[in-house]
Every structure is written in C-alpha cells, then in structure tokens.
Amino acid sequence: MDGLQTGLALELAPTRDSFDAAAIPGFRAALQAAYRRLTAAERLEASQQSQSLRWHSRACPLCASQAGEPVAGTGEDVVRCRCCHLLYRDRIPEDDQSRLRFGETEAMAAFHALKSEPLYAQLEARKSRYVLSRLLEHAGTGGRRLRLLEIGASSGVLLRAAAERGCVALGLEPNPGFAQEARALGGNVVEGFFPDALPDQARFDLIISMDVLEYIEDPVDSLVRMGRHLAPGGRIAVQVPNAAHPLVALQGARSPIYKPGHITFFEMETLITAGYLAGFKAVHAETYISEVDRLLSWPDEALWPALHAQGWTPRDRAEITAEALFARDLGYKLFVVFGRPGE
Numbered sequence: 001m002d003g004l005q006t007g008l009a010l011e012l013a014p015t016r017d018s019f020d021a022a023a024i025p026g027f028r029a030a031l032q033a034a035y036r037r038l039t040a041a042e043r044l045e046a047s048q049q050s051q052s053l054r055w056h057s058r059a060c061p062l063c064a065s066q067a068g069e070p071v072a073g074t075g076e077d078v079v080r081c082r083c084c085h086l087l088y089r090d091r092i093p094e095d096d097q098s099r100l101r102f103g104e105t106e107a108m109a110a111f112h113a114l115k116s117e118p119l120y121a122q123l124e125a126r127k128s129r130y131v132l133s134r135l136l137e138h139a140g141t142g143g144r145r146l147r148l149l150e151i152g153a154s155s156g157v158l159l160r161a162a163a164e165r166g167c168v169a170l171g172l173e174p175n176p177g178f179a180q181e182a183r184a185l186g187g188n189v190v191e192g193f194f195p196d197a198l199p200d201q202a203r204f205d206l207i208i209s210m211d212v213l214e215y216i217e218d219p220v221d222s223l224v225r226m227g228r229h230l231a232p233g234g235r236i237a238v239q240v241p242n243a244a245h246p247l248v249a250l251q252g253a254r255s256p257i258y259k260p261g262h263i264t265f266f267e268m269e270t271l272i273t274a275g276y277l278a279g280f281k282a283v284h285a286e287t288y289i290s291e292v293d294r295l296l297s298w299p300d301e302a303l304w305p306a307l308h309a310q311g312w313t314p315r316d317r318a319e320i321t322a323e324a325l326f327a328r329d330l331g332y333k334l335f336v337v338f339g340r341p342g343e
C-alpha cells in the first residue's frame with residue numbers, strides 16, 4: 001500500500017503517466033469491486049431492454065457504404081466497412097435509447113459509485129487537467145477568457161479544471177444526479193442533451209466531448225452540429241475508446257468497448273476521417289491510458305497475434321511499454337483536437 005499512498009499524496013503535474021491506471025500501484029485491486037458492479041448492471045440492463053427493442057439496419061455512418069464485413073470475435077452486429085474501414089454496428093435500436101440510458105438507472109448508480117471511489121476520482125481529476133492543457137495549447141486566447149462547452153459533463157470534474165484555468169465553462173449533462181453533483185462542485189450545468197438544451201445562438205471557443213461519440217447514430221452530423229456552436233478559430237476536442245488497442249482484440253465480445261449502447265468503434269484514422277467529413281482538420285491527435293498491465297497478463301500465443309494485427313512486432317515483452325503503445329496510437333483512448341481548415 002506504500003506506493004498507493006505515495007501516489008495519492010503527490011499531486012503530480014499532468015503528464016500521461018499521472019493518470020495511467022496501469023502505472024498506479026494498487027489501482028486495479030482497489031477498484032475491482034466497483035468495476036464488477038458496473039459491468040453486471042450494464043449487462044442486466046441490456047438484456048432486459050433488448051427484448052422490448054425494435055431494430056433497424058444502418059449503412060456505414062462515415063461513408064454510407066452498405067458493404068460491412070462481419071468481424072470475427074467482436075460480438076453481435078459489429079462489421080468493418082470495406083470502403084472506409086470504420087468498425088460499427090450495422091443493426092441498432094430503432095428508437096433513441098439515450099433518454100432511458102442516462103436516466104436514474106442501476107447502471108448509472110453503479111457508474112456514480114465507481115466515480116466516487118477516491119482513487120478513480122484522483123485519476124479523473126489528473127486526466128481532466130492533462131486534457132485541458134493539451135486543448136489550451138491549440139486555442140488562441142485573443143486576450144479574453146475562453147468559453148468552453150462540455151457535452152456530457154458527468155460529475156463536473158473537467159468543468160472545474162476548466163474554471164481553474166480561467167475558462168468560462170458550461171456543461172450539458174442528461175443525468176440528473178450527475179448534473180446536481182457537478183453544480184455542487186461549482187459547475188454551471190444545464191440538464192439535457194446536445195444540442196437541444198442549448199440556445200441556437202450560443203457560441204463557444206472550445207467544445208469538448210469525452211466518451212460520447214461512440215453512442216451516437218450519426219457521429220459526423222453530431223460534429224457538424226458542434227461546429228454550428230463553435231466561435232471563429234474555435235476548437236473541438238473529442239475523446240472516444242480506441243478499438244485498435246490490442247486488448248480489444250484479445251477480449252473480443254467481452255471488451256468494454258463493445259458494451260451495449262456503443263455503436264461506433266473508432267480508431268485514429270476513422271476518428272480523424274469523421275472530423276474531416278464534418279469540415280474539420282485534426283490539429284492534435286494522441287492516445288492515452290495504456291492498459292499495459294492487462295495486455296501483459298495474456299499468454300504469448302494470444303498476445304503476439306493481437307500485436308501483429310496492429311503491425312507491431314516487438315522482439316520481447318520488455319518492448320511492450322506504455323510509451324511504445326502511445327507511439328503507435330495504441331493507447332486505450334483516442335484524443336483528437338479539431339479546428340476549421342485555415343483557422
């Protein structure tokens with residue numbers, strides 16, 4: 001526990017390592033029960049809901065091609081587009097499930113409990129400060145305070161980090177419990193969904209969405225709508241799970257990336273393409289959260305093929321490090337900052 005306590009006591013500068021769970025002694029053990037409760041609640045909810053849902057098929061949400069090829073070992077309905085290589089579900093619920101999903105459900109309660117764990121909260125705060133630093137490096141100030149919008153503000157940790165950096169921050173959050181908690185942290189939060197909960201004329205210098213786009217039926221349209229609320233010279237930052245992380249192939253259908261509700265599975269190339277199709281260029285792109293401890297827990301006969309599938313042929317296990325994963329855009333989360341071409 002010494003390492004754990006030291007990690008808690010030190011408020012580290014926001015580097016990628018400072019919030020990489022694989023590098024924090026004791027993190028996995030401390031959070032295991034909370035993660036299990038969340039996974040069980042999500043699975044139960046999905047099995048209950050799936051019986052009452054009506055489904056429809058969809059084309060590739062990036063290029064509209066109907067040519068999706070089933071991908072072995074990924075679970076139901078996951079295909080890879082033969083044209084643009086996007087991974088996505090080609091069969092999704094007919095009605096938007098988001099109002100149901102972000103209500104006061106058992107899964108949301110379990111997510112809330114996980115986020116309230118001190119170690120999780122500590123890492124989330126560090127990550128928020130890191131993400132904000134990267135975003136602000138690519139934002140012009142023009143001598144005034146930057147207006148920031150977070151879509152899906154959750155418990156308000158990033159809003160607080162933004163306020164600390166001098167931004168005027170507004171959050172949209174559909175879950176009433178999280179919205180209330182974010183307000184208790186001092187955040188300015190509107191309960192509701194993007195863009196309905198915003199006035200048409202609202203403009204922001206920075207718009208950020210963390211772990212949202214993978215739920216959306218039309219992610220390009222969603223980015224276009226963000227652009228309508230973006231001030232001249234503004235930046236849009238997007239974080240989504242990285243379907244190219246080798247752990248995803250190893251876990252297959254049981255990977256949290258393929259959990260119910262996630263319908264588009266981005267890799268670096270397809271996330272940048274989504275932004276391009278919405279009229280943006282990537283001004284910054286990286287991955288973070290290595291999951292390298294979990295990766296190394298797999299035996300050679302499973303691990304090597306999963307790495308080779310990503311074009312990576314390390315000579316031995318010592319070469320499989322967080323830095324090596326990040327250098328190949330193989331961290332667990334993708335993070336891209338977009339701007340308008342020429343701005």
Ligand SMILES: [Zn+2]
Nearest residue numbers: 060063081084
């Ligand atoms: Zn496509």
